[in-house]
Each structure stands twice: as structure tokens, then as C-alpha cells.
Amino acid sequence: MYKYLLAFLLLTGAAQAQNVEFSKDRFGNDKEGLKAALKEVKAGDEWYEMDPPRYEQALAHYLAAQKFNPNNAQLNLRIGDSYLHSGFKPRALTYLQKAYQLNPDVDPRIHYLLGRGLHLNGKWQEAIAEYKRATPASGSKNTAAFTQDIQKKIRECENGQKLAAKPTRVFIDNAGPGVNSPYPDYGPVITADESVILFTSRRDNSTGGQHDPETGGFFEDIYQSTRTGQGEWSAARNLGEPVNTDGHDATVGLAPDGQRMLMYMEDNGGDLHESDLRGTQWRKPQKLGSRINSRAHESSAAYTPDGRSLFFVTDKEGGLGARDIYKIEIDGRGQAINLGPTINTQYGEEGVFLHPDGKTMYFSSEGHNSMGGYDIFRSVFENGKWSAPENLGWPINTPDDDVFFVISASGRHGYYSSFRDDGLGSKDIYQITFLGPEKQPLLSQEDQLLASRVQPVKETLLAPPVAIASAQVTILKGTVTDDKTKEPLEATIDVIDNSRNQIIASFRANAQSGRYLVSLPSGLNYGIVVRQDGYLFHSENFDLPAGAAYAEVVKDIALKKLDIGVKVVLNNIFFDFDKATLRDESTSELERLQKLLTETPALRLEISGHTDNVGNAAYNKDLSQRRAKAVVDYLVQKGISKDRLTFAGYGDTQPVAPNTTKGGRQLNRRTEFKVTGK
């Protein structure tokens, strides 16, 4: 009974809501208020009716008028429409619904606008119903385009409904006050280990301090923050000149080691630029060449992890749709190649990012199964082709634009920017924590199976374990210093594929700090060689079988100058098990040694073999000696004079680590050389 009464009251209440004009009849007792409100409406209308309309500016005035008279259909419609063109689009819905309630004929576009409002609030079914009621503006010449737009939006709602039914399990957290400000903050890019974040902001300490006359607000600048020990981001600092200029300067991409940055500037219709880090100072950005930049709009780019190629986004002619993703070899001569129809659609693609594993790409698209605007997708390059793009799903993607997403090497965290109600104002940067598939709880129960016993039989129902979602890449980082002075060195780091004896990539440690970072996708036996003129090289080995899980290895390397008595371990010399036969994977290291001897004619070396303390000591000594001799034989055969080389087998008599652990024993099994003359 009570329920019916309530429903009745609500219905009559709704029926009574009526459009209230801003007129003296209604507001005769508050003439001043009416006058002020009408002034706000007029100011709002001026912005709203501009070509192109300036919705953000209109909104401020309209909301002021709305406070005076919340029941004007036309005003509610315009507030709703303005919100649809702002950062906070979902707020449009309540105003649009009210406009319709006050006057169903408020605007011929009302069903379309209601469709948008419902769509942007994730009310998929209701949105579809409104879209189906929407009609093109009377006298419109392009009804075909209108119909296509409606059909696409209905498809988006259908996608949204499916995706929202199975949400992606994530935490989405504001990156906090170190990074975000009350102004727009966006475009985050990170180093592979998430220790440094660079981003774009339009805050009040922008270089030059000027406002953009077109959009209002400060010009874009690039800011940097680093992760503190507590996992928070330090207070962001403006990168300053020469990176930031009086105009717009925006982040686009960052090499995994944080030593090279890609930027966007507005020149020439929007072009891509590059800067690199010397010590703590970013150098003056250089425009990327004409094979990349055109008169069209180049807006986003990412380095491949080897630093040799670039993926970028342009809307130049000849693509598959509005904006497409291309790939180009930086130092080559060939033209950029369109990634093709698996990735690029007839709609826009934007915001390309490459995971340090070298094969997983994240990008945004308005096509594929987007739930509205740009959604973020993932595709993997395997067996020579890109996999079908996979929507990252709700709630990462929303019915509005979701673009410029980057992910850490571990695959655990993603970063992007978004307008959210928990933000610090305007657009903010958010950190996404991927939780992976739902973790199934386990139940226990027991049954008393023998009638004659009171002895329970335990029974456990076990859910299958989830697949490891973490990325298969090892991050190697640390600092390179001079062994004696401890000064940082800007050494070169070569990453070598031992099975093919080829240098895959070369990096330089930071000149000021000596810091370096390389990412090694699983599946290869890597030799890492750190070298610097005037120093003996240092070699490390990382044998990462396919499927090796994500790991971070910190390795500080001290380079030694060429001096008598100095010893260097040759970590990339490999022998067959229990034999003195050199394996093919050793070639690269042996050639390096040969080169060192050729370039330094006075150099004399003792090559020595060492074992751990497992097994018979005499046997170990003999094996280590034969192995050292094999290295010497190789060098002599390659033309190095015999009298410059000696060999020795020390067995387990010169350990460099305790033999009590597996790791220690591995360190002790080694080939090394000692400088005996120079």
C-alpha cells in the first residue's frame, strides 16, 4: 500500500515538473537575481555559439545561471551538451534527462544527446534505445553519415556491455600529489623499472608562463618525478630549458633505460622530436627526419627496445583510416611501413607503446571492439605477424577516450591519464595495478566414509593455478665505475646473442652517474660486454631460456685499467660438460680477447682455468689446465704469438666465492686471464 502511495507521489511529481523560463512573470520578486542570471546565460551562449564552440568556457557561465533557475529545459540541454564536450562527460546525463523531462521537444538532437549521456555512463541498453530513436537534423544532407555514426555507437554499446560483464581485475590509483596537480597532467612515460616518470603538464610554473590563446590554460611542459623508497613519487620538477620552451612541449616516449626521450611539438602541423640525457641534463631536442615527420600530424611514437626502430602515429595520406601506426628503422633508408589492417582500422589509431619484451604493443584505437572513443588494445608480434588486438577491458577502458597508456617491464603496472572524480583537478595520471585472473579461494571439507569409524577422511577441492601473467624479460641495471677511483664511467654496454655471435644492441651508461639499464627478453644466451677505451673489458653472461620469468638484476661493474697483475673473468667462454672442447657460443668472447691482444702488441697474458671443489682435486686441476690450454691454442691458431701467452690450471685452489652455495660454486667455475706484461 505504502509502496503504491510512494509511486503515485513520484509520478505526480514528475508530471508537475515544468519548464521555467527566465522571465519577470516567474522571478518578479528578484529582479537583480534575474538580471545577473540572464547575463550569465548570454555570456554562456556567446561561447557556446562560437565556431568552433568553446564549451568549457560556456559551461562556467551556464552553471552560474543554473543555480538561479534549475528548471529551464534549454539551459539544462546546453549544460548537458557542454559537459559532453568536456573532460567530465558522464556528468552530462542528469542535465540532459532533466531537459527532456521539462520539455520533450527541447531540441531535435535530444535522443542522440541522451544516447551519448547514457553511453558515457555505461548504461548500454538504455543508450542503444535512445540511439535508435535519434533522427538526423531536419534538412541534413548527410543522413548516410548520420546512420553510420549511430550504427557505430550502437556497436560500441554492445561491445561495452560484453566487456563490462567481465571486468578486468585492476586497481586504478591516482599517482598522487607528487605527480598530479590541479591542472591537466597527462602523457606519462616510464623507464622499464618504473623508477622514473616523465609526463606533460599545463601547470602554473610552465616555461614562459604564458597562456595558450586558443584553448586557454598554460602551455604544455615536460616534468619528471622519481620513485622514492616508500613507493611514492617525488615532487615533480620542470625539466626546464632546452627541453621545455615557451610553446607546447609534450612527452611521447621514453627508451626503457630512460636515456632517450621522444617529444611532440606543434611545428609543421605537429612533429616528433628527440632528446637524449647527458648526465642529468637533457640535450636540446632534435627534430626527427623527414622520413618520419611530414606536414601531417605526427603525434605519438615509441622506440623498439633495441633502440633501432621507431613505431609512430601519423594522419598523413595513404593510410588505412584517420590515423595509423607505422614502423621505421631509424638509421635505415627505407620508408615507414604501415602496420597493416590487423592493427590499423578505418578509424583512428593513437598512442603507441612497446613493451621491453620487444614483441608486445599497446595502442589505442577507435575501431576494433572499442566501447566508445579510443580504447586501449594489446597485440603481440609472433611468427611474423601481429595477433588480433585485445581490448584491455572495463574499467581500464571507458566509453570516453582512453589513450597514451604505458606499462612497466614487469607487466604489473600500467600508467595513463584520465578524468576521474577522485582526481586532484582536471586530468590526472593514474597507475593501474593488474591483478590477473580472479584468485580462486580454496574450501576444505571432510567425510566420515566408514560407517563403523568416526575417523574423518580429509578432502580438499583444489582450483587450478592461473597462468603466470608476468612478462618474460630480465632487467639488468647498475652503475659502471672505475675500479680504482670509483668514478662513474660512460661505458658502452654491448648485448650479444652468443648463439649467433652477434651484437644485438649497444647502450651507453649515463655520463654523470654511470647508471645503465638493459632489458633482455627471455629465449637467448646473452653475453653482456661493458667496455671503455683505456680499460679492460668486463663480460657477463645471462642464459635466459624461453619462458624465464620476469626478474630484475642489479649488477654494479667496476672496470679495470690495463695493469700488470689485473685479472678479468671471461664469463662467456663455454666448454662441453666435463671436457676441454670450446663451445661455439664462446666465439664472440674469444674474438674479443684476440682483438685485445692484437690492439695491444706488448700485452702478455696468463690464461687460467678454475673449478669448484666438487670432485677429485687432481682431476679438477687437470681439467682446468686443459681448458686454459684450449683457449691459448685458439688464440695461437688465430695468429697470436705463442710467447705472449701462458696457461695454468688452478683447480679449486683460487676460489672467488665460498663453495658452500650453488651460486658460489658457479662463480668459482671460470676461465680468466691475468695481465703478466704490457
Place this chain on the structure above:
Amino acid sequence: MLKTILAITAMACITSAAHAQVDTVRATTLPPAQLAEKLYNSGVAKYNQKSYRAAILDFDKALAAKPDFAKAFYNRATTHYELKEYQPAVQDYDQAIKLDPSTFGPYFGRGQAREALGQSAEAEQDYSKATELQASYAPSWYYRGALRFEKGKYQEAKADFDQAIKADPAYAYAWHDRGSAQRQLNNLPAAIQDYSKALSLQPDLLPALLNRAATKRRAGDLKGALQDYSDYLNKKQDNALAYTNRGATRFEQGDFKGAVEDFSKAVALRADYAYAWNNRAAAYLKLEDYAKAEADASKAIALNAQYAEAYLNRGHAREMLRHPEQACQDWRKAAELGLEAGNTYAANSGCGAD
């Protein structure tokens, strides 16, 4: 409970065998053998009156008069058994067997006593001997089957229960336990049939309802399982295990609220029942009430510090409560206690190195 019933059944067999001797000899001065028989008969009468101590005194005297009186040893053994004096019972059965190795009774009795002493291998041998001497005596088969079941030898146990049923087709316990053997052998429809037969023979054998429910559940018949659990709980409301298992079935059906209700009844009946606390934690996880899930899992861990599943579940709750380090600790602890999945979860969730 059943043990007592069977002991009495066994006694019934013995007394019928001993019937001929009851008080047929009347004389004032009796030769020692006859005196022994009289005392023996007196002992049997006292046993039947449940005057076990007095019965033993009579059997003692009978044996003093006639030291090779096998039946007196046998009956004294059975009386000791009744008094839970298993070691003296075994000694007397030993003597009885020594004097007369051809009857199955002492073997069966010694089997029971040895089982009570935890000597199941010896007990199994005794039951075997008893089946050889008298294949038509169903309990020998049944008890050997139960021992073999407990050793995980379900095929052999089933064969023994088959024999027990052959010897006594109305033996509800044998039907029931054969059902359990079938279930362990994954012959689920056969198991359900056997439990049903046991119930039709003995409607108050309620464990059959619980076990039939568990078997139906395993066979994927969740509805049938819930019906059996509910039939059981309509008759008996004091069993935490029954509520816990119905709750787990409701959980499997996706009825997480119903599951919480059952687990709550279980912990109300038995506050120290760790399984029910753990399972309620699992249901709260599904209901996304992570604070309650954490509290319940903690309760389960407080009751059993080695409870791997509870650590795992608490890890899940703590992850969602944004306590990642505590979650990592819990998952790792679960892995340490044998749930390898714990390490997978820790690795997937970015837990740092140990």
C-alpha cells in the same frame, strides 16, 4: 557404537555354541573338569547379566580347575574386551587359539582386540584366518574390508564388502562401506546405489545421507546433493560437518550467501571447527566482503597454524584490502605448507624476492 553391537552379535554366536553346557551337571562333589564347567557356566550367566568382574572371577576359577579349558579362555578374553582390557584379552585369545585352532571365534575376537590396540596389521591377519575358518560369518569380511579401506586399498576393501554382503545381504554397514569404496574408486553411480540400499535397510543410518550427498556432488548432481544434506539436517541439527558440507555445495552452486549461512551455523555449533571458518572466508571473498574474509581466515589460522588453504584465502583478501606485503606473506606461507599455487600468486602479484 557399531563395535558394541557387533561384540554382542559375536557373543550371541559364542553363547549358542556354549549352550549345551549350561547347568546340566548336578552333583555335590564334582571332578575337577565338571567343577570347571560349572564355574564356567556361572561365568557365562554373570556375563549375560553384565556382571563382568564377577564373570572373570568365575572364569579364573574354572581355568584353575581345568587349565586346558579353551572356551573359558575365550570367554574370559571376550569379557576383558568388554571391559576395554585389550591386552589381557589378546593373551586369553592366544591361549584359546593354542588350545583349539579350528574355530573362527577367537581369531575374530583377537582381531577386534588388536584393532583396539592399534595393531591393524595383526588384526587383518586374524580376520583373514576367521574368514578362512568360517566364510559365512559376514563381520570378519566387513572388518577386514574396513582396515583395507583405511590403508587406501579400495579394490581389496570392495572385494571384502562384496563377501560380507554375500554372507549377509541385510548388512547395512557393509552396503554403506562398499558405497564408500566405490566412491573412492570413482564408480560414483554404483556408490550412490549402495548408499541408497544401506538407507533402505536401515533408515536411521544417517551418515549414508551425508556420504550419498557428497558423492552426488562429486558426480555433478548439486541439486540431488543439496536434497540429501537438507534431509539429513531436517533430522539432525547438531552436526557442524553436515552444515559445512552443505555450505560447500551451495558455494559450488554459486549460492555464496546460502553458503555463508551454513558455515555460520557450523561455527555456532562448533567454534573450533577450522574448516567452517576457512570456508566462510572463501564465501566472503566471493561476496567481495574482504574484511570479513580476512577475519574468518585469521580465525581458521588461529585454530590451526598449519592450515595452508586458510593462508591462501587470507592472502586473497589482503590483496584486495590493499595490504600487498601481508598478502605476499600469506601466499608464501601457503606454498611453504604445500600449496604450490601460493608461489604462483606471489609471483603474479609482484611480491618482491624473499
